[in-house]
Amino acid sequence: MSKDILVGDHFLSGDVAAAEGAIAAGCRFFAGYPITPSSEVAERMARRLPEVGGIFIQMEDELASMAAILGASWGGRKAMTATSGPGFSLMMENYGLGIMTETPVVIVNVQRAGPSTGLPTLLGQGDVMQARWGTHGSYQAIALSPESPQECFDMTIKAFNLAERFRQPVILLMDESVGHLFERVTIPPKEEIEIVNRKILKDKNRKIYEPDEDLVPPMPPIGEGFGIHVTGLTHDERGYPSINAETQERMIGRINDKIRKYADEIVDYEEFMVDDAEVIVVAYGITARSARRAVIMARENGIKAGLFRLKVIWPFPSKRLEELSDREFVVAEVNNGQALVEVERAIKKRAVFVGKMGGEPHKPQEILKGIEEAVK
Amino acid sequence: MARLELQIGGFGGQGVILAGLVIARALSLYDKKEAVFTQAYGPEARGGASSSGVVIDDERVDYPYPLNPDILVIMSQEAYSTYFPRLKEGGTLIIEKNLVKMDKVPEKVGEFHSIPATKIAEELGNRIVANIIMVGFITKTTGIVSKESAKRAVLEMVPAKVRDLNEKAFETGYSYEEG
Amino acid sequence: MSIIKADTHPLDRYLRTERLPHVWCPGCGIGTVLGAYLRAMEKIGMDPEKSIMVSGIGCTGRAAGYVRMDSFHTTHGRAIPFAVGLKAARPDLNVTVFSGDGDLFAIGGNHIIHAARRNANITVVAINNFTYGMTGGQLAPTTPETGITTTSPYGNVESPFNLAGLIAVAGASYVARWTSLHVRRLEKSLEKALKKRGFSFVEVLSQCPTAYGRRNRMRDPVDTLKYFQKYAVVKNHVNPLEGVIEPNKPFVVGEFLDAPEEPTFEDKLWELTKAEFLHTSQAERSEWIIEHRRHLEVLSRIISGKGGEE
Numbered sequence: 040m041s042k043d044i045l046v047g048d049h050f051l052s053g054d055v056a057a058a059e060g061a062i063a064a065g066c067r068f069f070a071g072y073p074i075t076p077s078s079e080v081a082e083r084m085a086r087r088l089p090e091v092g093g094i095f096i097q098m099e100d101e102l103a104s105m106a107a108i109l110g111a112s113w114g115g116r117k118a119m120t121a122t123s124g125p126g127f128s129l130m131m132e133n134y135g136l137g138i139m140t141e142t143p144v145v146i147v148n149v150q151r152a153g154p155s156t157g158l159p160t161l162l163g164q165g166d167v168m169q170a171r172w173g174t175h176g177s178y179q180a181i182a183l184s185p186e187s188p189q190e191c192f193d194m195t196i197k198a199f200n201l202a203e204r205f206r207q208p209v210i211l212l213m214d215e216s217v218g219h220l221f222e223r224v225t226i227p228p229k230e231e232i233e234i235v236n237r238k239i240l241k242d243k244n245r246k247i248y249e250p251d252e253d254l255v256p257p258m259p260p261i262g263e264g265f266g267i268h269v270t271g272l273t274h275d276e277r278g279y280p281s282i283n284a285e286t287q288e289r290m291i292g293r294i295n296d297k298i299r300k301y302a303d304e305i306v307d308y309e310e311f312m313v314d315d316a317e318v319i320v321v322a323y324g325i326t327a328r329s330a331r332r333a334v335i336m337a338r339e340n341g342i343k344a345g346l347f348r349l350k351v352i353w354p355f356p357s358k359r360l361e362e363l364s365d366r367e368f369v370v371a372e373v374n375n376g377q378a379l380v381e382v383e384r385a386i387k388k389r390a391v392f393v394g395k396m397g398g399e400p401h402k403p404q405e406i407l408k409g410i411e412e413a414v415k
Numbered sequence: 416m417a418r419l420e421l422q423i424g425g426f427g428g429q430g431v432i433l434a435g436l437v438i439a440r441a442l443s444l445y446d447k448k449e450a451v452f453t454q455a456y457g458p459e460a461r462g463g464a465s466s467s468g469v470v471i472d473d474e475r476v477d478y479p480y481p482l483n484p485d486i487l488v489i490m491s492q493e494a495y496s497t498y499f500p501r502l503k504e505g506g507t508l509i510i511e512k513n514l515v516k517m518d519k520v521p522e523k524v525g526e527f528h529s530i531p532a533t534k535i536a537e538e539l540g541n542r543i544v545a546n547i548i549m550v551g552f553i554t555k556t557t558g559i560v561s562k563e564s565a566k567r568a569v570l571e572m573v574p575a576k577v578r579d580l581n582e583k584a585f586e587t588g589y590s591y592e593e594g
Numbered sequence: 595m596s597i598i599k600a601d602t603h604p605l606d607r608y609l610r611t612e613r614l615p616h617v618w619c620p621g622c623g624i625g626t627v628l629g630a631y632l633r634a635m636e637k638i639g640m641d642p643e644k645s646i647m648v649s650g651i652g653c654t655g656r657a658a659g660y661v662r663m664d665s666f667h668t669t670h671g672r673a674i675p676f677a678v679g680l681k682a683a684r685p686d687l688n689v690t691v692f693s694g695d696g697d698l699f700a701i702g703g704n705h706i707i708h709a710a711r712r713n714a715n716i717t718v719v720a721i722n723n724f725t726y727g728m729t730g731g732q733l734a735p736t737t738p739e740t741g742i743t744t745t746s747p748y749g750n751v752e753s754p755f756n757l758a759g760l761i762a763v764a765g766a767s768y769v770a771r772w773t774s775l776h777v778r779r780l781e782k783s784l785e786k787a788l789k790k791r792g793f794s795f796v797e798v799l800s801q802c803p804t805a806y807g808r809r810n811r812m813r814d815p816v817d818t819l820k821y822f823q824k825y826a827v828v829k830n831h832v833n834p835l836e837g838v839i840e841p842n843k844p845f846v847v848g849e850f851l852d853a854p855e856e857p858t859f860e861d862k863l864w865e866l867t868k869a870e871f872l873h874t875s876q877a878e879r880s881e882w883i884i885e886h887r888r889h890l891e892v893l894s895r896i897i898s899g900k901g902g903e904e
Contacts, residue, residue, distance in 0.1 A: 048443075048444055049444075050436075050439065050440040050443050050444050050452075068679070068682070068683050070675075070679055088867075089866040089867045089872060090867075090872060092867045093867065094682050094683060094863050094864075094867070095863075096678070096679070096682060096863070098675060098678075098708075099675075099704050099705060099708040100704065102671070102672060102675070102705075103672070103674075103675035103678075103704075103705050103708070104675075105672075106668065106669070106672040106674075106675035106676040106679065106705075107675045107676065107678055107679025107682070108679060109668075109676055109679065110648070110666070110675070110676040110677060110678070110679030110680030110681075110683065111679040111680060111682065111683035113666065113680060114679070114680045114683030114684035114687075115683070115684065116683045118679070118683075132669055132672075133668075133669055133672060135669075136668060136669050136672075216453075216479070219453070219454065220451055220452065220453045220479050221436065221439060221440075221451065221452035221453075222443065222450070222451050222452070222476075222479075223443045223444065223449075223450075261646065261664040261684070261687065262643065262644050262646070262664065262684065262686065262687045263643065264643040265664065266610075266642075266643075266662050266663055266664060267664050267665070268610070268658065268659055268664075268665050268666075268667070269665070269666045269667065270658075270659065270666075270667035271667060271668060271669055272667065279610075279613060279659065280659060280667075325479075328476075328477050328478050328479060329477075329478050331477040331478070332477040332478040335477070400478075400480070402482070403477075403478050403482075
């Protein structure tokens with residue numbers, strides 16, 4: 040059996056499943072810094088990467104980890120890091136460099152409760168807006184949110200595929216509960232796993248940031264005489280610094296548009312009993328599992344409830360939510376109302392908010408109360 | 416079988432996490448049930464209170480944590496105080512006989528079992544296997560997991576050099592006769 | 595003396611001539627150092643197609659934008675970890691970090707000591723102009739005591755880092771210091787640094803007439819060069835801990851450390867991926883690790899001038 044894809048059924052935590060997903064996706068470089076509750080991702084990668092010819096480095100901090108994976112990605116390797124709240128904050132600067140230089144990497148953030156050190160070992164979902172807006176400037180974010188170890192596996196592959204396709208850092212926005220719970224993970228054979236690899240620039244005379252029709256420029260290889268220059272400064276199609284409003288408009292416009300243009304393809308959600316629902320709960324990650332139970336309980340009590348689960352948080356599925364806006368809405372998340380802002384913007388009215396500051400997931404009963412309030 | 420919740424509580428170092436993980440793994444991989452394993456995770460995980468939860472269902476488990484355990488396994492007095500109130504009305508209570516003291520079995524308990532797992536473990540040569548004795552005992556008394564699956568999971572999850580000891584521990588717990 | 599006029603420069607093939615003129619001020623020393631670097635590359639026959647330059651932010655950080663090789667202009671302080679990641683992923687490429695003192699030792703200080711500790715096989719050229727030039731001349735961790743900067747208007751009360759000493763004890767394989775006046779010796783030193791397997795570090799003291807010099811009685815670039823001429827004492831293999839720089843006092847330039855080559859960080863990372871390493875016992879793996887360890891005790895004897903032998 041090949042070492043890179045451990046075909047078969049396994050009983051894994053979400054953290055470990057994400058690491059296996061990365062390896063299955065072709066990730067061969069990991070740089071990270073230990074932080075609860077994401078350390079198991081690094082520990083699994085440390086053990087597994089050498090077995091598949093990959094490189095693992097425990098860097099001196101998260102600033103370095105993020106910088107190192109960008110360097111490795113330009114070196115032609117699929118690269119990833121994993122972290123949690125405080126480390127995610129430290130990564131924001133070079134997350135921006137990744138966006139600006141169009142570097143495909145995956146950042147796993149196993150969310151814990153903050154701000155600051157907060158509850159290191161306990162659940163939070165407060166990094167939703169940080170994933171969207173955490174680094175300065177104008178850009179589009181891609182963030183996925185798994186609710187189970189199986190999805191941690193599947194979505195890490197998907198995160199790499201999106202990163203490679205769009206040449207952009209992609210965030211896997213896990214949470215402590217999903218990261219630490221164990222469940223069956225079925226790893227399919229290689230031929231059933233869809234893998235997307237970056238387009239490689241072949242023509243040495245072509246400008247390195249000249250996009251194709253999909254607005255994504257093919258990525259030049261290094262060490263082959265292209266003589267590329269890559270900078271975090273605003274740059275023209277040659278990659279050279281060009282410090283003026285016109286280049287900013289054109290280049291930053293494009294790195295936004297390359298995501299916007301395909302946002303409908305990236306958006307992903309699950310609708311559970313939504314068809315005839317009079318009230319819809321929007322949730323993601325571990326909260327979606329509480330919400331699913333709450334929806335079933337509500338149905339047992341005669342309330343037509345449904346669950347709208349965000350599998351991709353960014354880009355946000357505003358279009359679909361707008362279509363459903365004749366229903367009542369509940370938003371449940373372990374923060375003070377982050378996805379809530381986007382939901383209310385899409386449905387153009389208020390939703391019932393069931394938030395928690397962190398430390399534990401919602402009891403289904405708590406979300407049920409929100410559902411009951413919404414139909415009142 | 417509808418949703419069924421098992422919770423194992425004790426203090427850190429007793430191996431209640433491994434006990435839950437073994438049962439959940441056996442259910443998920445070998446009995447082909449839908450099973451989720453969770454644990455109380457924190458700095459208190461060593462020495463302080465420690466607990467693991469297994470939720471079983473025919474369909475995919477939604478909420479993964481025990482709410483009102485159908486089966487509660489208790490290996491310390493502190494865990495008894497913490498978790499007993501959550502036991503479902505008519506649920507099963509299993510205790511470590513020498514580590515949990517109670518005047519009489521409370522009324523809401525539907526089924527009651529006890530085993531001096533730590534003492535048996537010491538007799539087998541290492542108190543560290545008390546948790547696996549408990550796994551054997553849970554397997555026998557509750558029937559939630561098949562014996563073959565549970566044993567296979569035990570053997571997979573313990574280090575090779577203590578496999579025999581753990582096998583013996585499992586069998587001893589499984590065949591323990593309550594006096 | 596006659597003036598030679600030419601349309602081309604001998605180093606043109608290493609430069610993105612289309613990007614010239616550069617951003618550096620008249621009289622700045624960075625160009626002098628970059629020239630020495632490129633000549634050293636040429637001299638040892640280092641293939642520019644297989645060479646990478648990584649820089650951070652600041653005046654020196656702009657160097658990556660002018661060299662005709664694959665080059666990365668990263669974020670402030672993070673050139674080193676970017677380079678470490680790149681080199682680990684692609685050990686076949688020559689990787690140089692070319693950046694300034696503030697970038698490498700203030701905001702990036704943690705990274706450089708760890709890269710040296712790991713013996714990452716990269717070369718770091720640190721141009722030390724005692725200040726933050728790009729942002730208008732603020733206090734740097736290298737500003738000499740009493741130095742006037744925009745954020746130390748009454749004179750610097752902090753003590754500067756001794757960069758050579760710091761990097762030597764952190765575990766570098768090669769450490770040297772020169773100035774923008776000692777161009778030929780600098781060039782020779784850079785040749786050695788580039789050829790060295792392991793972490794090599796060359797500090798180059800350089801003039802910044804615009805931001806630092808004019809506030810410190812060295813308005814003319816030549817004033818700083820004259821200062822270097824007056825106070826620099828060329829001496830090789832001095833204990834790098836004695837490389838302290840004090841205002842208006844002699845300071846040492848030269849090669850502080852040229853340690854015997856030892857396995858690099860990348861050698862070890864890649865060894866881990868080999869079946870013959872992975873599929874042995876832990877005892878054998880530990881044995882390999884010990885066999886390929888860095889001999890820090892030898893290094894410390896060399897640093898302290900006691901020689902490499904017992």
